[in-house]
Amino acid sequence: MQKIFFLFSVVSFSFLISCNCTKPAKTATSQAIAPDFKTTGPAAVIYKTKKDYSQFVPVTLSDDGSKIISYPAPTDVFFNDKLALPTQLKNGYWLDNRGINMHSVFINITYEDYSKLQNAPSLADMYAKIIDKNPFTEFYACGLKSSYGEDFTTNLNKLIDAGGLQQCKCWKK
Numbered sequence: 001m002q003k004i005f006f007l008f009s010v011v012s013f014s015f016l017i018s019c020n021c022t023k024p025a026k027t028a029t030s031q032a033i034a035p036d037f038k039t040t041g042p043a044a045v046i047y048k049t050k051k052d053y054s055q056f057v058p059v060t061l062s063d064d065g066s067k068i069i070s071y072p073a074p075t076d077v078f079f080n081d082k083l084a085l086p087t088q089l090k091n092g093y094w095l096d097n098r099g100i101n102m103h104s105v106f107i108n109i110t111y112e113d114y115s116k117l118q119n120a121p122s123l124a125d126m127y128a129k130i131i132d133k134n135p136f137t138e139f140y141a142c143g144l145k146s147s148y149g150e151d152f153t154t155n156l157n158k159l160i161d162a163g164g165l166q167q168c169k170c171w172k173k
Contacts, residue, residue: 142167
């Protein structure tokens with residue numbers, strides 16, 4: 001009996017230290033997941049999705065997924081005067097440039113088409129256009145983009161190659 005308990009304890013402990021993912025806090029739903037630093041700036045949010053949704057506009061759902069609580073205006077889908085498409089990283093990862101969180105989903109309107117609209121669609125129309133209510137397979141908050149230097153894309157790819165995403169706050173894996 002002691003051997004079984006010891007074996008169970010070792011396996012349980014190994015599992016706990018190998019998985020550092022946590023469920024998002026309830027307070028993180030209506031805002032982009034931001035690091036807890038004194039400096040501010042865009043967060044380095046890295047994620048994988050079930051399919052390639054990189055061309056589609058993200059919106060944010062309530063905790064229970066029953067309604068859209070945040071969405072961009074058509075003029076807000078730009079970053080540095082370009083469409084705020086996510087940046088493709090290595091191994092199927094994407095770097096967010098829009099301000100998503102774990103409750104974000106993608107609607108079946110491309111950034112380009114959305115940017116040409118005079119007004120955002122109604123909430124009911126957007127909700128009906130959700131492609132997948134659970135699009136993410138992995139989701140990490142890795143501090144601020146600025147902490148990865150001017151060439152943050154290259155440095156984030158190095159982080160991925162080195163298995164360094166385990167150092168990030170893992171919201172889904």
